[in-house]
Amino acid sequence: MNALLIGSIDVLVDTSELQRSAFNDAFHDAGLDWYLSRDEYRRMLAIPGGKRRIEAFAERAEERVDSAALHAHKTEIFRQMLRRGGLEIRVQIAQAMEEARRHGLKLGFVTGTDRAIVDALLDNLGGAEALGFDFVTTAADGCAAKPDPALYLHALKQLEIDASEAVAIEDYLPGIEAARAAGIACHAYPHENALAHDLGETPDMSELTLKRAA
Template structure:
């Protein structure tokens, strides 16, 4: 194993409910009579990309919506929540990062969310971007997950082959992206993605560090 890739900000912190709250607040700001309850949002998380979810909602409602503007408002509200300290690191993730470093592995954060969201979350968790040897955001790719471009970009930046890397993902599109890149993938669902189809990935237990590193994590 040459590199360990954390495949979304959701692998660092389970932010799905904060994001749902931000979406609903953004809808109100834009005068939209929409409310995504938890069950509906769980289904939406099967497809990556918040703007795409807004566009799908508008199409289903038969209305025209500036999805880019609504999504920008959602991102602002979400980042304000992170700045206010409302996110917590997922149990075991700090240990995982430390163990990977001790094991001589390169580390990457490979997401197709915005750089603003990434920086806000890292700041909220008191993690520096320097914790990672490569950080991939929406700015670095032309296609979101499940396209494997983000993984090819991350591996290339580290001078590694994708097949020599391990990815950890918390959602189905992320798993598909990693597997399409030829990267071994561990699925580590959050509370809203436990029923996703993680075919092809190894399911991780609650102790993600022990899942990856076994006795070395003890």
Template sequence: MPAFLIGSIGVLAETSHLQRDAFNLAFREAGLDWHWSEDAYAAMLTRSGGAQRIRDYADNRDQRLDVGQIHRRKTEIFCDKLAEGVPLREGVADTLDETRAAGWRLGFVTTTSAANVDCVLDATGLSRGTFDTVVTRGDVVQSKPAPDAYYRALAALDCTADGSIAIEDNPDGVTAAKDAGLTCFALPGRMHAQSNFAHADMVLDRLAPAVATRSS
């Protein structure tokens, strides 16, 4: 049985604007004079990993700080901002329902933190039980663009890459899926609209159940 794999929280819901706000507030609370504009943050999203973005930015400014503490505070702020709920992106609910009904195994395969994942699932009305497996940052040694998370998900689902599909919203995620041998469709969010998805099998403007038949 093939697997249908959601590759990031951005496939489920548009949250990048809330994440950017949370980063900037965490920076202010830490006494930093950093402010990430929307354009600057969009450029950072070409690579995965919020903590790594903080680390890279600090290194470029020759600053030493507690990256883990700032990133944890950012996650707390982000979850608070999600407390009132956030809508699923168009077509996501129907696609999850219909692919499961058709016999696909469902996975949520991301290398963001488990805390971020749980906050987004709660905010969108989903849960870990929506999926047959959930992979987060703590489950793998290497984050995307390494394919480790997809290898782990396929093993947990007892599925092969052949015939399975991943949906990703960022270039690093597409690289991870393709390196794992998967068909991968890109579903860019607002802040990824200008990213290069030439390595994806297809670029979508919305999710629909029909995507599960496009790789055949």
């Protein structure tokens, strides 16, 4: 193994409740009588992408909305939340990143999230360089969204490694499918609101052992 790839912002930091709050704040600001309960939000997470989740919610509510504008406002609210500080890297991820650095592994952050969100999150945590990331992807890279493997293939190329040399950690099924489609071994580490999701037979984060290839 020569690289550890962190597959989403919620693998790194569990922001799922902040995101739910950002959705609800955006709905309120738009004058919509919508509210995402925790149970409803957990169900909606099975739909990849915030804009698509809004569209699905609108369809069920039988209302017409500008999903792009609403999602953009939600994203800005969420970005401001991230800028306020107080975030912590999830314990097992912090340990894995420390172990990866100790063994001299490359470290990648392979997410298709909006660049402003990724920048806000990483700045809150001290910056990509301080965290030891050798490469970070965002939506600005122009790759197809997961479960398409494009982001992972892009990361492999930039890190100059083969798929067999990397292991990924993901928190939801489309991310797992993307890693596997790129030929990368993947472990699951679902966030708080995805614990009940069906992740197939993906090995758990606890089964991950990091050691540099000889």
